[in-house]
């Protein structure tokens with residue numbers, strides 16, 4: 001009886017919507033960047049977003065935590081609709097972590113301070129508690145020994161792992177990644193991807209803009225292809241890579257897989 | 260030079276140890292050896308003309324020792340220049356410039372030391388004593404007037420109150436400048452909240468202390484009151500104005516722009532004049548507004564406008580990614596400014612901030628024109644005193660003023676260098 005109930009909860013959770021974009025449009029001045037974006041992301045789903053440069057991938061995921069404002073349509077994150085209400089924006093940002101292409105660590109703070117800042121000031125945790133959590137996540141990204149250093153003293157791969165740990169310290173429900181490996185040298189890409197794969201395997205809801213197709217094949221539940229501000233195609237990685245439907249997808253895939 | 264003649268031992272590939280640099284290439288000695296004394300003839304080409312000229316000047320010309328040294332060096336350099344032109348002697352190059360520079364410094368030091376020390380009158384009771392050595396400073400004037408330079412017309416019996424305020428100020432400023440963590444935070448809090456009230460009551464009076472009206476305040480005490488108020492008010496005000504100027508809200512932004520551009524557009528001297536002459540016209544009959552307070556407000560707002568632009572420069576240097584990372588973590592606007600953006604922006608513009616502080620410190624001298632007697636003002640008043648009307652007294656007064664202002668400004672400058680170095684440790688990108 002109890003077991004059946006639990007199963008029910010679990011399957012309900014599986015259908016739980018984490019992020020929903022419906023009919024979203026955005027303009028930069030007169031330039032129409034996002035055109036009628038419709039996308040539903042379920043809890044624990046791993047989504048990879050790809051597409052040519054300038055297609056609006058960054059803009060789309062930045063709308064999800066309101067780093068960019070959309071002008072038409074509706075965005076609901078974790079059950080909260082994004083409006084101009086600052087309280088709701090803050091509520092969403094507490095639950096949504098973001099990792100940037102250029103890490104954006106705070107250079108005037110040590111690694112540990114980078115990690116504990118938001119838990120202390122936003123989540124109101126005690127310093128000791130925040131530091132405990134921070135060390136836990138630093139161990140998970142395998143650089144606990146760097147805690148006392150400043151970001152400028154770390155390699156790119158280490159900095160990006162710190163950035164991931166920094167987001168995780170807020171215990172987010174959803175993680176957004178915007179080309180997390182494209183500013184890194186090849187040997188550092190692997191160490192960052194390993195961390196992301198682990199995170200995916202633990203069931204984190206992830207939206208990830210990346211051109212690492214190996215990563216997409218391995219962990220994505222769905223791959224989304226964008227071009228000129230539209231979602232052109234979305235499919236499970238198997239179908240997406242082996243049997244792309246749209247001409248533009250084929251062209252794009254031939255370009256990035258071709259060489 | 261003959262470096263090629265040195266026999267270098269050979270090592271197998273990969274076995275070459277790091278060797279110390281040859282002593283002759285390092286330091287002052289190395290430079291002198293390379294440029295003036297590299298060979299026997301070279302050395303004599305330097306020393307012989309110097310010696311001859313020195314002896315000639317000192318013995319036969321009756322020139323002082325210092326003067327003779329200068330003449331000796333000049334002649335020696337002259338000989339070397341001639342040698343270079345005539346024989347293509349390669350040694351000179353930068354040497355000439357360096358030596359000429361050294362001579363100029365030497366001559367200036369000579370004049371300064373003679374005036375301030377060797378020819379100075381150390382104790383004097385009036386112009387007659389000062390006139391005994393008209394080529395030197397008359398420090399007796401400064402010592403006789405010293406307490407007025409410090410306190411202005413503040414009553415003798417009450418001056419201990421100024422001293423106590425000064426001790427409080429130092430007790431708070433030292434931990435602010437050199438302390439750390441919690442101690443420093445407490446000191447800042449006390450300095451901003453408690454100290455102004457305590458200091459005002461101590462110096463102005465009330466609570467049983469005799470009232471000393473501000474027109475009796477003067478000298479270094481007044482200079483420091485104006486400078487410290489200006490400095491402590493202008494930094495936070497400037498930060499707020501700079502943030503306002505970058506605000507998304509047009510009303511706030513425009514207000515800040517108008518404010519900054521207004522104050523930057525008028526000379527401080529005009530501001531002070533308006534504060535003292537025009538401002539009372541706008542007040543209702545019988546309402547008075549303290550002269551010193553007007554000057555303080557004028558100086559603070561004026562410096563805040565400059566400070567705002569310095570701080571804005573720092574804000575612009577912070578990459579957009581920093582703001583985005585802070586927002587993405589859920590930090591509010593004020594928290595991300597306080598914790599992320601301002602600490603970085605202010606660190607970048609420390610030289611500019613200190614520059615403004617130094618300018619402000621020196622600009623306090625302008626309050627003289629609205630009838631406040633600051634440090635420089637009390638010195639000038641002293642110069643008008645007939646009892647001290649000797650030819651060397653004005654120079655003494657101004658040299659003393661310059662030394663004191665220089666010491667304060669140089670102190671600020673050194674502190675900023677120290678602070679920059681401390682903040683930059685380990686933080687380079």
Ligand SMILES: Nc1ncnc2c1ncn2[C@@H]1O[C@H](COP(=O)(O)OP(=O)(O)OP(=O)(O)O)[C@@H](O)[C@H]1O
Pocket residue numbers: 028031033051052053054055056057058059060
């Ligand atoms: N702040 C802005 N103002 C005006 N136009 C912008 C702005 N940001 C982006 N754009 C434009 O919007 C379009 C989409 O940009 P976006 O950064 O979302 O692309 P992207 O798909 O992430 O590309 P990339 O792979 O190069 O990162 C581009 O044409 C870009 O020039």
Ligand SMILES: [Mg+2]
Pocket residue numbers: 057058059178179
């Ligand atoms: Mg992008």
